[in-house]
Amino acid sequence: MIARTLAMRRRGRSPRCSEAGYALVAVLAMLAICSILVLGLLSLVLLDANVARMAHRGGATARAIDGALEVATNVVKTSAGGVMGRANNPCDPVPSITLDDTEVQILCTPLPGPRSDVLPTTEGPAVTLLGPYTTPLADADAALAKVVADGIIGSIADQLGDVTAQVQASLRATGPGLIALGPQPLRIDGDLRVRTWSLAQRLNGAGVAVSPSMQITGRYSQGDLGPLGGIGFYLGTTWIGTPPCGIFDPDFPLDFGVRISASLGRKCGLGRSHTDFADTTAPIAMWDGAKRAAEAKVVPAACATWALPGSPSVIVIPPGSYGFTETATLNKWFSGSCRNVTFHFPPGDYYFDVSGGDGSTRGALRFGDRTDRWVFGTPKGWDPAVGGAPATAFPAACDPTADGATVTLSSRTTLQHYDGLVAMCGRSDAAGVRQTVYQEQGGLGSTKWATAPTTAVGGLFNASLPCATNPANPSFGAFENGQNAVGSSTMPAALTDYPTAGAPWDSHEAPTALFSTAACSTNTENQPQLELSGFHAHYSGSLVGLKLRVLGTSSRLSSSSRMRATITSADGKICRLPESASLPVGSSSVKTYAFDLTGFCSWLNDGARLEDATLTLNPRLVRSGSSGTASLSLDHVWLEATTTNGIVPSAFSTWVDPDGGRGMWLFGKAQLPNSGVNVNWWGSASNLPIFGGGLVAQGLASWHLNNSVQVGVLASPSVQPASRRVLLRAVSGGRLRGSAILTLDDASLDGTHAEFGRLLGVDDWRFCNEALPTDGVDRPCPAPR
Numbered sequence: 066m067i068a069r070t071l072a073m074r075r076r077g078r079s080p081r082c083s084e085a086g087y088a089l090v091a092v093l094a095m096l097a098i099c100s101i102l103v104l105g106l107l108s109l110v111l112l113d114a115n116v117a118r119m120a121h122r123g124g125a126t127a128r129a130i131d132g133a134l135e136v137a138t139n140v141v142k143t144s145a146g147g148v149m150g151r152a153n154n155p156c157d158p159v160p161s162i163t164l165d166d167t168e169v170q171i172l173c174t175p176l177p178g179p180r181s182d183v184l185p186t187t188e189g190p191a192v193t194l195l196g197p198y199t200t201p202l203a204d205a206d207a208a209l210a211k212v213v214a215d216g217i218i219g220s221i222a223d224q225l226g227d228v229t230a231q232v233q234a235s236l237r238a239t240g241p242g243l244i245a246l247g248p249q250p251l252r253i254d255g256d257l258r259v260r261t262w263s264l265a266q267r268l269n270g271a272g273v274a275v276s277p278s279m280q281i282t283g284r285y286s287q288g289d290l291g292p293l294g295g296i297g298f299y300l301g302t303t304w305i306g307t308p309p310c311g312i313f314d315p316d317f318p319l320d321f322g323v324r325i326s327a328s329l330g331r332k333c334g335l336g337r338s339h340t341d342f343a344d345t346t347a348p349i350a351m352w353d354g355a356k357r358a359a360e361a362k363v364v365p366a367a368c369a370t371w372a373l374p375g376s377p378s379v380i381v382i383p384p385g386s387y388g389f390t391e392t393a394t395l396n397k398w399f400s401g402s403c404r405n406v407t408f409h410f411p412p413g414d415y416y417f418d419v420s421g422g423d424g425s426t427r428g429a430l431r432f433g434d435r436t437d438r439w440v441f442g443t444p445k446g447w448d449p450a451v452g453g454a455p456a457t458a459f460p461a462a463c464d465p466t467a468d469g470a471t472v473t474l475s476s477r478t479t480l481q482h483y484d485g486l487v488a489m490c491g492r493s494d495a496a497g498v499r500q501t502v503y504q505e506q507g508g509l510g511s512t513k514w515a516t517a518p519t520t521a522v523g524g525l526f527n528a529s530l531p532c533a534t535n536p537a538n539p540s541f542g543a544f545e546n547g548q549n550a551v552g553s554s555t556m557p558a559a560l561t562d563y564p565t566a567g568a569p570w571d572s573h574e575a576p577t578a579l580f581s582t583a584a585c586s587t588n589t590e591n592q593p594q595l596e597l598s599g600f601h602a603h604y605s606g607s608l609v610g611l612k613l614r615v616l617g618t619s620s621r622l623s624s625s626s627r628m629r630a631t632i633t634s635a636d637g638k639i640c641r642l643p644e645s646a647s648l649p650v651g652s653s654s655v656k657t658y659a660f661d662l663t664g665f666c667s668w669l670n671d672g673a674r675l676e677d678a679t680l681t682l683n684p685r686l687v688r689s690g691s692s693g694t695a696s697l698s699l700d701h702v703w704l705e706a707t708t709t710n711g712i713v714p715s716a717f718s719t720w721v722d723p724d725g726g727r728g729m730w731l732f733g734k735a736q737l738p739n740s741g742v743n744v745n746w747w748g749s750a751s752n753l754p755i756f757g758g759g760l761v762a763q764g765l766a767s768w769h770l771n772n773s774v775q776v777g778v779l780a781s782p783s784v785q786p787a788s789r790r791v792l793l794r795a796v797s798g799g800r801l802r803g804s805a806i807l808t809l810d811d812a813s814l815d816g817t818h819a820e821f822g823r824l825l826g827v828d829d830w831r832f833c834n835e836a837l838p839t840d841g842v843d844r845p846c847p848a849p850r
Contacts, residue, residue, distance in 0.1 A: 129167035130803040137171040142822035148785040156791040174843040176790040185781030191255025197240025198764030250280035254781035260288040260342040274322025284329040288337040309333040349471040349500040350414040357386040364391040368403035375452040384413025389420040400433040407438040407453030412468040418475040420676030427715040433483040442469030442490030463490035465732035476505040482719040482729040491733025501733030514567030517703040519599030567603040584696035591686040602676035610707030613660040617699040623689035635677040640666030672708040716741040724749035733758040750777030757784035787812040804845035
């Protein structure tokens with residue numbers, strides 16, 4: 066019984082133990098579920114933290130992109146970008162920017178702007194004058210300049226009395242580098258540097274002298290002391306006396322209308338060797354003889370040959386070298402034979418060599434027709450394929466920020482503008498410096514050089530005096546026609562006395578280039594003729610020596626034989642060698658004979674006058690003895706010239722009256738080291754400088770020609786677009802993350818000068834996350850979809 070009871074008890078406890086295990090399992094399951102929930106919640110928390118962290122990082126990147134675009138906008142706004150004469154572009158490079166540990170690279174791309182204006186700036190030298198105004202007084206403009214100078218000096222003398230009498234002689238002895246007279250101040254944006262001294266006076270509409278005479282936004286530097294400058298003494302360390310610039314200085318006690326206003330001050334008495342007056346400009350394009358020959362252009366007789374279809378007509382003048390014959394034709398085109406046309410000089414290098422002309426037009430390429438336009442460089446505001454440039458496209462009818470044209474002038478050549486509208490835009494060199502006009506310096510001192518003909522035509526000088534019987538010459542004693550007398554197959558390799566300068570000695574003639582011979586087998590006088598042409602004036606300057614040189618032979622000539630020669634200039638002036646010049650007699654070997662032509666003709670005073678001249682030989686042949694044949698054979702004929710650099714080229718000149726349809730603007734440096742510059746103000750003026758890019762010249766004269774004149778801006782070292790439009794792109798991690806399009810107006814409120822970023826407009830501002838384009842096209846962030 067006891068055993069059974071125990072067994073029953075054991076069986077009764079067994080169910081209670083099994084229920085407890087189930088509970089434990091349940092608890093463990095609950096714990097597992099709770100753990101899963103906790104882990105899930107923890108994962109959610111971690112995910113939320115990561116999301117928050119990522120959101121923060123994304124916001125930091127967005128803020129970095131936004132901040133970088135703001136910094137770049139400010140950099141571009143305050144930058145003087147786009148200035149002609151500098152290597153940068155309308156948006157100066159912006160450095161990489163790091164914000165909130167995010168590095169952002171800013172890429173800047175210029176975009177087409179809404180305006181076409183250009184403005185003068187004021188940085189650096191605008192005008193450098195290397196010497197006194199020395200244009201010959203025979204020139205009409207220089208004579209007027211002398212009247213102006215005398216008038217200024219005289220008016221000062223009237224007000225200073227006897228004191229100026231001692232000053233006048235020294236003023237006139239050295240000569241001013243600059244002469245200016247007008248009812249308004251002569252305005253120059255940038256530094257003005259004058260190696261000698263200036264002479265300027267302002268007379269208002271009532272004729273009363275009022276200062277300032279010149280208004281310079283920059284510094285005025287003068288090599289000499291100013292009139293009445295530096296007179297005084299030191300009292301201890303204190304200077305008692307006149308300022309170095311004398312009557313130019315506002316501190317001078319008396320006002321004669323000649324004071325100079327310079328925003329950065331005036332310095333006079335620096336000395337003529339001061340570095341301010343150094344001219345280190347290199348040629349804008351090298352034009353040696355080989356290049357001139359290789360790129361020589363032949364100008365057709367009619368300008369319509371080079372015309373493009375369109376209305377009004379556009380005449381295209383291709384880049385290249387234009388010699389005396391070609392420039393003579395261009396001067397006809399430019400002075401009225403081609404009317405109501407635009408002469409377009411596409412981007413490239415040009416060389417002009419002009420000869421002929423007298424006085425004020427000597428060696429000048431002239432722009433002189435009211436109905437014509439001239440544009441050098443890339444067109445702006447007009448399309449040559451459609452028609453010519455309208456007057457509204459000027460002054461900036463060429464694009465100063467695009468590729469342009471260079472104009473190299475020979476040392477005897479200058480530009481003169483009388484009528485019509487001219488715009489010239491230069492090219493950039495390796496340093497990014499824009500230049501437009503460069504005048505070759507030319508050789509200094511005395512130069513001996515040769516010029517030889519290229520063609521010859523034979524004939525008789527006097528048909529009534531031929532050789533009576535001359536079976537060897539069917540022309541009855543005349544030089545053979547068609548045999549050029551400029552060389553033969555027997556030409557010596559060299560001549561010891563042949564000049565090294567000018568036309569080279571040519572010893573490689575073809576066998577057909579034979580002697581040209583005139584002969585006579587009787588005692589009757591023979592008068593043949595040989596006309597030589599194709600001479601080239603290799604040097605200009607005072608002609609101090611001229612010899613006719615003949616290489617040839619003679620036979621049985623009597624002592625009464627004579628050589629006569631006539632030189633005819635390209636414009637028809639004639640000089641004849643006196644008949645008393647004797648021919649060499651009795652020489653059967655090849656020899657050189659010289660005939661001195663120096664000083665026998667007053668107009669033949671400049672080497673340039675030999676350009677395209679004709680030399681006519683009329684020897685008078687008389688046989689010596691009663692038998693045999695008298696003859697004169699010519700193998701080579703040339704002129705030996707000696708010139709000095711004493712003749713100053715005619716002045717560069719321009720007439721300013723835009724409202725009247727005439728004006729000239731050069732956007733790029735003008736280098737005229739041996740030429741004076743005349744600026745004639747008539748009627749209206751322009752706020753753009755005549756020389757935008759700076760002017761280097763021998764001297765400068767500026768005056769008004771009527772009482773209603775407005776004196777405009779003469780020169781500025783550079784010009785820049787009045788407005789800019791740029792695309793800024795923010796790149797981070799190799800991807801485009803943001804962009805902005807800005808329009809900046811850099812014009813001052815009155816539109817006369819530059820105030821960088823005066824007005825800023827934000828046309829577009831976006832964020833994105835795009836791959837950079839691979840096609841080379843700079844694009845902003847795409848518009849939201």
